[in-house]
Amino acid sequence: MRLAGLGGATRKEQTRDELLEAVRAERAARSGAKAKVKSAVVIQRAWRGHAARRRLRATLVSEWATSFGPLVAAPTTQIAAVDVAGKLLPPFLFLLKPPPAAGGGGGAGTGKGLAPSAGVSSGAATATAAAVRDAVLLPPAGSPLSNMIRGTLALLLRTCSAAEPQYSYLALSVSAAVPSGTQAGAAGAGAQVPWLDQAWRLLATCCRLVCAPRQLAGGGSSSNSSTGGAPPAAATAGGDPVVDAAALRLAALLTDAAQWRALAPGPGPQRSAAAAVAEQLRSRLALQPQPLFAALSRLLAAQQVQQQAQQAQALAPSPQQQAAQQLQQQQLSRLLGLVLAVLQSALDLEQRASAAATTATSTPAPPGNKGGGGSAATLNAEAAQRCLAAFAQLVLVAPQAVALVPGDMQARLREPRVFGALCRCVRQLLRSRALRGAAEAGWCLTNLLQLLLGPHMRGGALPDAAVTAGGRGGSSDSTASPGAVWVLTPPPDAVWGPGGEAAMELAETAAALMAHMVSSKLVATGQLAAAVAGLWLLGQRGLLLPLLTALMPMPGGVEGFTDMCCAAMDLGGRLATAFADSEVRAAGFPSVLNALAFSPALLPRLWKWLCFSLGLPRECPAAATRGLDVAALAGGYAGVAPRKARVLGLFCRVYAQLLLVLDDGEFYDLQQPLELAASRAVGTSLNSLVFHTYLPKPPPDGSRPPPPPAEGDPAYALLVEWAPRLLRALYERDVRRPYCQSLLWLAPYTEMFGTEDQPPPPPPPRRRPLNDDYDDDDDFDPSAPAPGPDPAAARIGPFTAGTVLTSLMYGGTSSEDDHEGGGGAGSAAGVAAAPALQTKAGEGCRPSSMAALMKATPQAVPFSRRVDLLRALLAEDKARGRWDRAPHAGGMQPIKVTIRRASLIEDAYAGLAQAGSGLKARLQVTFINEAGMTEAGLDFGGLQKELLERVVSAGLDANYGLFTSTPDGLAYPNPAAERIPGGLALLEFMGLMFGKALYEGILLPVPFAHFFVARLQGRQPLFDDLATLDPELHKNLLMVKRYEGDVADLCLSFSAETDYFGTPVHHELLPGRGDEPVTNDSRLLYCHLLADWHLNGKLGPPAAAFARGLFNLIPQASLRLFNPREFNQLLSGAAADGPGGAGLAALDVADMRRYAKYSGGYKHDSTTVKLFWRVVAELTPAEQAALLRFVTSCSRPPLGGFRYLQPPLTLHKVDCDAGLFAAIGGRDVDRLPSASTCYNMLKLPNYRRAATLKTKLLYSITSGAGFELS
Secondary structure: OOOOOOOOOOOOOOOHHHHHHHHHHHHHHHHHHHHHHHHHHHHHHHHHHHHHHHHHHHHHHHHHHHHOHHHHOOOOOOOOHHHHHHHHHHHHHHHOOOOOOOOOOOOOOOOOOOOHHHHHHHHHHOHHHHHHHOOOOEOOOOOHHHHHHHHHHHHHHHHHOOOOHHHOOHHHHOOOOOOOOOHHHHHHHHHHHHHHHHHHHHHHHHHHHOOOOEEOOOOOOHHHOOOOOOOOOOEEOOOOHHHHHHHHHHHHHHHOHHHOOOOOOOOOHHHHHHHHHHHHHHHHHHHOOHHHHHHHHHHHHHHHHHHHHHHHHOOOOOHHHHHHHHHHHHHHHHHHHHHHHHHHHHHHHHHHHHHHHHHHHHOOOOOOOOOHHHHHHHHHHHHHHHHHHHHHHHOOOOOOHHHHOOHHHHHHHOOHHHHHHHHHHHHHHHHOOOOOHHHHHHHHHHHHHHHHHHHHEEOOOOOHHHOOOOOOOOOOOOOOOOOOOOEEOOOOHHHHOHHHHHHHHHHHHHHHHHHHHHHOOOOOOHHHHHHHHHHHHHHOHHHHHHHHHHHOOOOOHHHHHHHHHHHHHHHHHHHHHHHHOOOOOOOOOOOHHHHHHOOOOHHHHHHHHHHHHHOOOOOOOOOOOOOOOOHHHOOHHHHOOHHHHHHHHHHHHHHHHHHOOOOHHHHHHOOOOOOHHHHHHHHHHHHHHHHHHHOOOOOOOOOOOOOOOOOOOHHHHHHHHHHHHHHHHHHHHHHHOOOOOHHHHHHHHHHHHOOOOOOOOOOOOOOOOOOOOOOOHHHOOOOOOOOOOOHHHOEEOOEEHHHHHHHHHHOOOOHHHHOOOOOOOOOHHHHHHOOOOOOOOOOOOOHHHHHHHHHHOHHHOOHHHHHHHHHHHHHHHHHHHOOOOOHHHOOOOOEEEEEEHHHHHHHHHHHHOOOHHHHHOOEEEEEEOOOOOEOOOOOOOHHHHHHHHHHHHHHOOOOOOOEEEOOOOOEEEOHHHHHOOOHHHHHHHHHHHHHHHHHHOOOOOOOEOHHHHHHHOOOOOOHHHHHHHOHHHHHHHHHHHOOOOOHHHHOOEOEEEEEEOOEEEEEEOOOOOOOOEOOOOOHHHHHHHHHHHHHHHOOHHHHHHHHHHHHOOOOHHHHOOOOHHHHHHHHHOOOOOOOOOOOOOOOOHHHHHHOOEEEOOOOOOOHHHHHHHHHHHHOOHHHHHHHHHHHHOOOOOOOOOHHHOOOOOEEEEEOOOOOOOHHHOOOOOOOOOEEEOOOOEEEEEOOOOHHHHHHHHHHHHHOOOOOOOO
16 A cells, blocks of 8 residues: 655744844845945955045154255245145144044134034033043154154244244234235235134144144054043043144244334234234134133143152152252243233233123114124133133143142132122032042132132231142232241232122032032042142131121122031031041131130121011010010021021021130120020020920911921031031030020920920829728728829820820830820829810820920920920839839849948948849848847838938948038038048949939939039030139130230149149140140130030049949939929929029928828818917928938928828828817827828827927927937
8 A cells, every 4th residue: 555745844934023033134244245335345445445545644754854854954944924824734634633523722723613603511521531532642752753743833923933034934924914994905805814724723722732742653553643522541641741832833923913023123014914813813712712721721731740759759850850840830831921911912802801791782683783792792702711721621720720720810800790700600610510629629728718718818928738839829918927927818809809700609619619629539649738738828817707798798608608617517518528537737727616605796697587587586685574585586597598497507506606605604694605685585586496496386377397307408408407506505504604594495385385384183082991990981082182293194294295205215006196185004094183284285296295395395395294204114124124113023032131321332332333234122130239139120212212311321421532522511422532541432432322222213412513414414614614613714714814914924834733642643734735834715615625624534533433334224314304403303302502402492381281181080170280280380491301301201292292292291180188278278198299200100199289289299300319219
């Protein structure tokens, strides 16, 4: 059987995608073949063209060598001018013609290379690239083309210097200067145009030849040397000195008609025509300044490279190097003269254009000539702008470039109109990113400052880092002694121009340049150090105050001044960081902040401007009760415009800096820098600003308040940081020596939340205890108030202390952040019963806002509310640590300690010093009396209070040497305690004891010195705090500070001596410079260093030891809620006298009676109870304190009143028999009163007469007996 074949049908057929892919591949192959053919044609055409040009160049060089080569070696042979123009120059210009992209002046010179519409930015942005692109790549030395360039320049110099017109190429420009109107004159004018084009091309070529890079011998063919563009790798910078000198000389001859020797001497038509021609060349160069300024840039760069190489060698230059330097300096001076001449022409063009434009606007244009004058004016203004832009980029960035500018040209550039245009060009360079690095920006700013203020600079030698070969410049005082310091005399108002134009431009440009330096990568180099050293003018009061005066009337002037000052302060910080660890020696950047702070009348002017701009009160009378909450600042920081906020921030920063060194005599008596009324207005405004930043008022129109500024916003950075600091500094001065009423600091709080003393929440109805130990129904008085509120339920504004505390500790995680009620930790019952307060706060008022306010400016919240917050904080800590619970309820075990009364400190130290933060637990104290007997009684808190009070009293004993006191009786650690064996350990233990007293709310009769409290709060005591420590030393330092003669006559040095237990100790205030004498310039530093050593240096280790013990129980942040007076009230209770509360105040008997309880049969209207309160009211403050100590173990009433006494004060009836006529003189009760301090209970017998009660009571409270007293 025969099988049929499939005939190839089993083979896989091609799919559609494969077919399409094959088609695409064929198409691509055909396209590739065509491209290869086209590329080959292009390459062949280019190669043929290159070969043709190469042959042409070789032919031209050969013909030149035949025709003009012999003439170079014959210096007396002259060439006809027409041969120079027709035969010598065309091949020379062709061979050195730049590529079409250069546009630096090629072609006919019509300006197509840089059209007027390109604007200033295009000319500025391409100047750096043009400096390389317009340079000619010189052929290797000794090559035919190199010989041709040298020879042609030599012949051109010969013909341009010729005295005979027929041999002078320059005479061709005026050969047609015949009387106008004739036929020959018209023909000459037409023939002058080609000469001008050729001369312009020659001038541009000369500029490109200056300092051009040279091709190495093996770097390529000489035919590539005229192609222009970026030089290849096989090229070296530096150029040919002979070519440079010849090109510069030739360019100077072309643009200065006064040097044309072929013209008839004296004024005449030829001289006028020649001057016009030279002016046209300079104007054309001004229109296209790139070749000229690129040449200057290359020459300056070559000079800088040469100087750096010599500095690296660290050797004296050889005679050949000195000759080269001298030649290079001459070339630079010549080229700079040409640059300045061109710049002068550009400015003249602009001035004439402005005048013509003004005339054109006032005179109607003819019908057929509309707009012609305007376009010419635009072109001329464009030329001036481009020329200034190139000058700014290529000259102003050079080190000490202003020193090379002649005085008359400096005066022209100093004109307000020209200087303003120059500043605008610099800012345009910054916007186009044409300035590279911080050093260029620094030199640009240095040159601008010296250009404008040079005539007003007086002094001597520069800082070492700024010394360069150029010096300061021709306009400054050159006769100053080498060791003098440069200063700036205040310039006259005319410097700033009409309306302060130059001042505004300088401020904006300086701010932009310094901001550019800040944003750049600052590397500590000698170049940067030299540039920064030239900015010393920014720290001169002679500049800052006149500049602010000129800017104040201008819109945006003060804001521009602020931007400049803020940029300078930012730059100073960055530079200090950059040079901190560097080996480069740099002159310090000027302290603009100190210059502002010590400039007289600057702060008053800023404050006056702020009051006018923001609607703030200029003054605040001492007795003012209205307007203390400034309505204009009801929105806080967000309600202040950004630029005005920066001005206010600068004011706060400068004022805070000045307050650091301003003593009380200057602030209060001389009222510097502001009068006290103005200082109160500043405090009022800042208090409202900071308060309403956290608790803003709703806008009057009912709209939403503006959002707060973004974190890190530079417009608000200074204000956010320094407004609270300045407010705190003003407040602390008021605490030390009042100049404001307390209502001022609390005005926003009172306005928003009501008066300080809000009534406490009403207590819940009191029920009769179910487990009453007494059978008498009269023992329970339902009208007696509750023992005291829960600390977390106390009100701070519309919130409870518990919610504010939660926000303070946990960042506002409480659910009450959006609700007015709630009470925080463990206070729900108290909050439920608390009434809602009426408030004027806006929707941004939350517990977290109140918490942030109390951290930023605690003095804006009443003292009693801050005490409530501290109590809530301590109560929360006790609850979290279970310190307040009994052991059977999961609490901590009490610390048991046995104390012998004969050795209180020793036993207490041995039993408690190692407890640390564990001392938060309850103490169980057992006392051993002098007889060695254990005192009867159980410690439920009373013995703990007695222990703390007695240990503290013993620690203050002078025999221990741990503490000493000021003349006012305020205690502080003894500086000599660190030299006592175990002294620092005992001081740390005393800190524990004081911390335990604060933690338990026990008052101790020990007020601390204010400067010591400041150290505990983490602040540095200031100069005037020395008056508390050592009034005599403070007085002497004030005398030194205000001494009118020469302080050197007082023979003071930067050292101090003190005596420790008879051993003198010498201390250097300036390490390594202790023997340096104090002068008039350094006396302020001496006064503050000496005060700082007494207040901080000597007290350092003892104060730190005390603080370590204290902070084991009390967080340092909580102490910052209070000023030193308030801290002493926390520690010692209310005081009757003494700056820190050292005296004893009379008890508030009514408050004591209001919160007292009665038991055992006494009621509030019992006869004996009435006699008792009458007797207590008659006691002296000392006797009342003794009574309180007898009952509660503490001689001071609880802070905030007796409602905070726990357990409450209780009068317990002791029923005793007496005679029938005891009330009228018979036998009364003989039993003495006794007390249970654990329960704050006074066991009072039922005396019948007040005299008996008083006698028995005084005997008991003054006997000093322990629990054995019966």
